Amino acid sequence: MRTIRLAAAAAAAALTLTACGSSGAEPPAAESAPETRVFKADNGEIKIPGAPKRVVATGYAVPALLEADAPLVGISTWKRGIPLMTDEDRKSYEELPKIAGEAAAETNYEAIAQAEPDLIVIGVPKPVLADIDVKRLEAIAPVVAIGPSVPSAWRELSRNQADAAGALKRFDAVRDEYKAKAAEVAKKYADVLPKLELGHVGAYGEVAKGNFQREFNGSWGTNVAQDAGANYYGKVKVKGGGAKDVSEYPSIEELTAAFAEADAISYSVGPDGKPSAGVQYVLDSPLWKELPAVKAGKAFPLRYTEAATYQSAMKALASVDEAFAPLLKK
Template sequence: MSIRRSSALAGALAGALALALALTGCGSSDDGTDSAGKGKTRVFAADNGKIKIPAAPKRVVATGYAVPALIEADAPLVGISSWKRGEPMMGKKDLAAYKKLPKVAGEQASETNYEAVAEAKPDLIVIGVPAPVLGDIDVKRLESIAPVVAIGPTKPSAWRTLSRKQADAAGALEQFGAVKATYEARAAELKKKYKDVLPQLKLGHVGAFGEVSKGTFQREFGGSWGTNVAEDIGAHYYGKVKKAGKGSRAVSEYPSVEELPSSLGKADALTYSVEADGSVPESVKYVMDSKLWKNLPAVKAGKTFPIRYTEAATYGQAMQTLDAVDKAFAPLLDS
């Protein structure tokens, strides 16, 4: 490409800088090594501070929510934590990769095998656990092995930005972007499909984390696990948490079953979480067996819709949620 004027050069440099910042989202610094990128580093903003990491990691260990995100992004993984809760939402290729990768930690953060992490010889460790859980991990010990970036979950719907950040740290934005684009295209298609019936409804959602022993149910609002993907195709979940807390408690609450009429009585339609195989969790069945549930206007009108894969935390997983939402809402097109 020829450059005719200094202003053109300035414009080109500005454009290149803007693109670089858009791709990394975290700033970078060069250690002055060769142009091929070997040995280069950048500063990455994580939950645990601004961390100097390889610009192009070659051997990555991932734990927690970073596991499905980085498998999906085709990051150069050499070790992961166990993530059984996400197995039903993984595609065949990702599940095969998950099963093949060495497990250097268990389901809980406290089950980290530091010797196994060291044996994997990572040049980057991505921890995907909530900030309060970091206390269960000896981060200093991990830092003696490789740079550590903690990028954990916050509000349920934040999986979009968090999974991107995890992919960015691991140098795997290209595949991440491809999956994201596929998801967004499918969501736009479904939003158009349901534009005449879905946005007009006031929806309520019953999640899977109520406690039968305490007589409570989980009411999920917009931005929660059971609602955020449906919102991408035009669903509107009315109301908000009375006393908002942190994380999922900012977008869900746990009333007693006796409060069903006051909590969900104004809903035109109701959705509820089911397992990956379509079965109804005990916590949701407890609600649905109640006479108060059966007397809700939406239930009497036959406007109840089960949704699978409500715990999706990556764009690939959420593709399955979109399909589940499409199947659930299909009867609206016939009414």
């Protein structure tokens, strides 16, 4: 049954592509958009509709395309992003059919076929792409894989996703709004933040291994604060690829060595302001309490550090503004 449905979907997709490729056979998708175009993605150069009408998104593409008002017909679940969504996006998120779970391996190919997309945007890291049967998806619709690399690259990544889905107009409007707000905050802290050597404790330390996550410039916890003028000194001892190029996991014993030089330290907390177990482990450590920055009262919680879209980054920016406010007091 599934094979028949997929075959039917493949045939439908092939017909759609043929129609797009032939001039005059169908009315143009949009007045100014070409019928098809070649898009460069992680999985190669892919021929996609010029103005997609039915888009399926997974992974990091979900919040990006929700924000960009792309014509979504199916999405994967993206629970980690729910607290960062606007009410409108959250409503759309809840209403849209779910065609995959949180993990790439939970992709429901039949549900995707039933959604009858004309474009599938996969937003997972390259190594995770191996968990998805891309050929099976290509039988349904053109597939573009646009996955994250280093955390701070969400800016380009989300724009590429919006571009593929033909939703740049709304995307660029939100981006410009973010940039304007970031410039405002940076101006506000211009006399303070750039002069400080900052350290950051990330949310993903592993208590069972007795370590903590230290994040440097370009990481999840730091990249939005950087837009406000913050500078997180140092770099990883050994680059591990992706997020591990900009963050590392030293033993709790090395907490003093990691942050002894820091003028101020920020740390990730959840949207509700509560630290994760990994962060709480650091905050409860006697070594933390002895750090110069902590003793000086310059330890600041940052919310929404997992922001990967401009809309959510505005929340993160507001949190940065709120957290660093004590630094402005003379």
